[in-house]
Amino acid sequence: MTNSPRNLNQALQQSSIALLLTILLVIICYWFVDKPVAFFVARHHIANFIFLKWFTYIPAAFLPLVLLSYPILIIRFCKRLSKPWDNALWNIANSAVIVYFVVSLLKQAFGRAWIATWVDNNPSLLSNGTYGFHWFHGSAGFASFPSGHSAMIIAITTAIWLIFKNPLLKITFSILSLLVTIGLIGMNYHYVSDVIAGFFVGWVSAFFVIIRGNLLVNNNDNHL
Numbered sequence: 660m661t662n663s664p665r666n667l668n669q670a671l672q673q674s675s676i677a678l679l680l681t682i683l684l685v686i687i688c689y690w691f692v693d694k695p696v697a698f699f700v701a702r703h704h705i706a707n708f709i710f711l712k713w714f715t716y717i718p719a720a721f722l723p724l725v726l727l728s729y730p731i732l733i734i735r736f737c738k739r740l741s742k743p744w745d746n747a748l749w750n751i752a753n754s755a756v757i758v759y760f761v762v763s764l765l766k767q768a769f770g771r772a773w774i775a776t777w778v779d780n781n782p783s784l785l786s787n788g789t790y791g792f793h794w795f796h797g798s799a800g801f802a803s804f805p806s807g808h809s810a811m812i813i814a815i816t817t818a819i820w821l822i823f824k825n826p827l828l829k830i831t832f833s834i835l836s837l838l839v840t841i842g843l844i845g846m847n848y849h850y851v852s853d854v855i856a857g858f859f860v861g862w863v864s865a866f867f868v869i870i871r872g873n874l875l876v877n878n879n880d881n882h883l
Contacts, residue, residue: 670870674863681859688852694790697774700847701785714842717835718811725755751818754865758814761864762807762857770796771804774847785847805856806849812839813861821869 700706728748735741770793773783781800782789793801816832823829843849849857 666870670866674866677859677863681855684855685852688850688855693850693852694784696844696851697784697847700845701775706846708845711842711845714838715808715846715848717839717842718808718815721755721811721815725752728752747822750822750865750869751815754814754818754868755811757868758810758861758864759807761860762805762810765805765856765860766802766807767797768795769804770794770798770801771850771853772801773803774850803849804853805860806843806853807857808839808843809836809849809854809857810861810864812836813858814865815861817862817865818869821865 705711729752732741732745732749732752735745772789772791772793773781774785776783776786778799781798784790792804812832813836816836819832820829840854843854844851
């Protein structure tokens with residue numbers, strides 16, 4: 660895929676539509692879904708299912724691999740050993756790193772209170788009924804929105820879908836994304852709208868990284 664104005668305009672149009680849809684879903688969930696789901700999970704002690712917590716560890720498992728990939732790729736590049744999959748790995752790693760920083764900034768800006776009390780005795784929905792956004796609060800106790808875990812796994816999954824043609828690889832990462840989502844909501848770590856916003860941030864970050872990397876699968880002659 661070439662980085663022509665037409666292609667970039669199409670990407671901007673698609674991401675704008677996705678943003679509007681995300682905003683609509685977040686608003687609906689904020690008013691009608693988030694609290695009922697959180698109270699349901701708490702009331703039925705769903706977080707007692709330990710496997711749900713294991714699901715939430717999946718995105719963190721990829722971070723060391725992402726960080727390790729950079730020195731390896733740099734060494735291979737300096738030794739002129741680069742192959743097509745090197746470019747793919749560059750784009751996957753860049754997607755993960757960029758989404759990490761984007762989510763960190765957004766959490767600071769939105770300042771949403773958590774469902775439960777996790778850090779520094781933070782006020783929360785389940786502890787004292789605290790609900791909503793506290794803009795630019797800047798505290799770790801107000802950093803629920805968007806979900807960094809969902810953003811990370813969706814960024815990697817999006818990159819996989821756009822770069823590779825292997826259906827088994829695509830299905831595997833799609834299942835991993837689903838498991839992370841179930842874990843985050845089932846453990847009451849995040850509101851539904853947090854996860855939806857994380858989906859968008861992860862998708863749009865990887866989407867534009869791949870466009871810049873010229874690796875969209877439909878226009879890639881390499882069979883990765």
